[in-house]
Amino acid sequence: MADAATEARDERHVLAVVPPHVGGRAAGAGFAKLLPAPARVTVVESVDEDLQALRTARAVITALSPVTAEHLASAPELRLVQCASHGFDYVDVDAARSRGVPVCTIGSSGAEQQNVAEQTFALMLALAKQLVPAHTALVEADWALPRLKPSLTELSGKTLGIVGLGQIGQEVAFRGRAFAMDVVYAGRRRAAPEVEQRLGARRVPLDELLRTSDYVSLHAPLTEATRHLLSRERLALLKRTAFVVNTARGALIDQAALADALESGAVAGAGLDVFDPEPPPASLRLLRAPNVVLSPHVGGVTRETVVRISLAAARNVAGFLAGEPPQDVVN
The missing domain is CATH 3.40.50.720 (NAD(P)-binding Rossmann-like Domain)
Incomplete structure (x- = not known):
């Protein structure tokens, strides 16, 4: 028994x-x-x-x-x-x-969509307002306003490109409209017309999204088809003033290529909550790249x-x- x-x-x-x-x-x-x-x-x-x-x-x-x-x-x-x-x-x-x-x-x-969307905008705002270097400078008794002023920018009026308009992507789009941003998206499937209308979002090809967006936010699942979706070639399509934000999966981006783009000034900045692998090794160049805002995959753990x-x-x-x-x- x-x-x-x-x-x-x-x-x-x-x-x-x-x-x-x-x-x-x-x-x-x-x-x-x-x-x-x-x-x-x-x-x-x-x-x-x-x-x-x-x-x-x-x-x-x-x-x-x-x-x-x-x-x-x-x-x-x-x-x-x-x-x-x-x-x-x-x-x-x-x-x-x-x-x-x-x-x-x-x-x-x-369960995660609210916080991941909020984390996305936390990273976007930190990049736009240069919060990390501003904080660091003040702690070190450095009034950095003259140096930071040329890099400060707004979200209002900018184009937000969302890669993957699922539940989380839609939450990001909703917040983008609240910031008076122009929202475009790319993905395997087109969203329902009522979703596009509610969010004011237009579907465009991925390469067009990359060429025209001021903020590129990744919300696609990681599969063999999306691994290194932002390859070296696709990162080269971005405007020099564009920011990349990733709160989905680290391997969606070729991390070495992104580090090169940041170090050369080909991309204005990056906000990263995810890495490949996790935790990232100390040798990861993105940890020391210029104008990055980093967080340890906190997008789903409030x-x-x-x-x-x-x-x-x-x-x-x-x-x-x-x-x-x-x-x-x-x-």
């Missing part, structure tokens, strides 16, 4: 993977409390930390921690991979598909956002374990 009881518990076994750079074991323990009994949750900071738990897990919840083809092959009981994010690039989706394991995001919950993300992921996993169809399947 004990073996049967253990087997029944294992059918509800969930492996929660939260790496240290996004909160680690403490954050994972908080998340585990959201899953109702009879779920049995094992919290780890990487999948490789407890391979026995992986072998018996029915569901894996991962917060930006890789789930590889090798991990999937070592998990014969696995029936669901739940990403605690809108993105899913850190999971081998093809390998999961081949094993019949759905990979889910929290996309339809909208107090409010973490609660919404955790609840959305927990609901999907709990529903799946109770026999409901999974939501936001990407494969």
Whole structure:
């Protein structure tokens, strides 16, 4: 009977993977409390930390921690991979598909869209108003106004180019209109006419967006098709006065090419909340490039956002374990 009881518990076994750079074991323990009994949750900071738990897990919840083809092959009981994010690039989706394991995001919950949009504008405003060098100069008793004055600019009247007009991109567009910006967007699919009308957004080819925008903001998912979407060649299309903002995934940009563009003055500045890899190595040139504003992937981790993300992921996993169809399947 004990073996049967253990087997029944294992059918509800969930492996929660939260790496240290996004909160680690403490954050994972908080998340585990959201899953109702009879779920049995094992919290780890990487999948490789407890391979026995992986072998018996029915569901894996991962917060930006890789789930590889090798991990999937070592998990014969696995029936669901739940990403605690809108993105899913850190999971081998093809390998999961081949094993019949759905990979889910929290996309339809909208949990991250408010804060990512706010972070986008925080970076844009910091670049336009030169907040980082102004602050640093004042701390060092340097009244930098004469030096910074030629670089100060406004958002009003500028063209905001949004790459990817999904839920987050739409929130960014909405805020752009509030700043009296002209909003254009590029993406695989055209938004519904009512969405374009509500946001005052025009769809244009990507290269045209890059040539004409004063601010280019990335909100596309990372796939093989979008990796290095902003390549060296596409970065060369930007105006010298343009700013690049990335709150999506670091690998959407050729980081070496962006560093070259910033160092040569071919691009006015960049606001980056994401890097490839994360955390970035100390050798990453973008960390020392001129006129950059950097943040450590905070676009989805306000107090409010973490609660919404955790609840959305927990609901999907709990529903799946109770026999409901999974939501936001990407494969």
